[in-house]
Amino acid sequence: MxxxxxxxxxxxxxxxxxxxxxxxxxxxxxxxxPMDLVAVNEMEMVISTVPLTVRSPDVLVAxxxxxxxxxxxxxxxxxxxVIEVLCxxxxxxxxxxxxxxxxxxxxxxxxxxxxxxPISLLxxxxxxxxxxxxxxxTGSAALAFAFAxxxxxxxxDALIDVRxxxx
Numbered sequence: 001m002x003x004x005x006x007x008x009x010x011x012x013x014x015x016x017x018x019x020x021x022x023x024x025x026x027x028x029x030x031x032x033x034p035m036d037l038v039a040v041n042e043m044e045m046v047i048s049t050v051p052l053t054v055r056s057p058d059v060l061v062a063x064x065x066x067x068x069x070x071x072x073x074x075x076x077x078x079x080x081x082v083i084e085v086l087c088x089x090x091x092x093x094x095x096x097x098x099x100x101x102x103x104x105x106x107x108x109x110x111x112x113x114x115x116x117x118p119i120s121l122l123x124x125x126x127x128x129x130x131x132x133x134x135x136x137x138t139g140s141a142a143l144a145f146a147f148a149x150x151x152x153x154x155x156x157d158a159l160i161d162v163r164x165x166x167x
Contacts, residue, residue, distance in 0.1 A: 004097075005051040011089050014058075021085055021115065021159045025059050029081075032152035033145075037080070038064045044073040045082075047105050055098060059083035061109075061145075076105035081145065083111045099124070103131045108146060119156040 002009045014022070022041040029039040039061045047053040054073065061081035062074055082102050084094040094112060102110050103126060110124040110131055118138045124131035125146065137143070137156065144151045 002056055003052050003054040005053055014085075014087060017115070017160055018058075018085055018087055021113070022058050024159050025083060025085075025113070025154075028154055029059065029061065029083075029152055033061065033150060036064050037061055038067050039081075040067055045076055045079060046073050047076050047101050053101065055101065057082040057098075058085045058113075076102075076107060079105075079107050081109040081111065082107050083113060085113045085115065087115075099131060103129065111143070113156075113159070115160060119159060121154070121156055 002011075026039045026041050030037075033039065039059055041059050042056050043060060044054050044056050045060060047055055059082070060074070060079045062078045066074060066078050082098075084090070084098060086094055099110065106126065108126045110126075112122045112124075114120045114122070121137045121141055121143075123134040123137065123143055125134045126132075137154075139156060141154050141156060142151050143154065
């Protein structure tokens with residue numbers, strides 16, 4: 001559930017494969033971050049208060065101290081990375097509306113994961129107030145975070161392999 005310029009917006013719950021991908025992304029990204037940062041999934045994030053806009057990105061990265069305070073919502077100013085995983089009902093919103101909202105909110109990194117074969121990740125980084133394309137990745141990707149001087153490695157194909165976490 002999200003609020004867009006004061007209007008409630010409800011989307012269906014993600015399908016099982018989408019949920020598996022979110023769990024893996026949170027785990028893999030958190031594992032690669034310094035201890036003062038953590039990834040969480042589907043947390044409400046306030047983009048603006050007037051008019052009220054609250055988004056629930058698939059994954060976001062924020063300071064560990066903020067997340068441990070257990071707030072019901074997090075301010076966009078505390079978020080350094082947002083990831084959206086495309087699905088039938090959200091593709092246009094993720095690629096257009098949220099792209100501009102997240103940039104306007106000052107979120108430094110925005111990644112879009114497309115599960116359609118070949119699985120890909122499009123990485124954007126905020127430069128002078130606008131997102132610039134920092135690469136489209138398939139297969140294995142090493143993604144740098146400017147805010148943490150850290151690189152996170154992801155095997156994009158393994159995100160949807162239901163056996164990946166068992167081996």
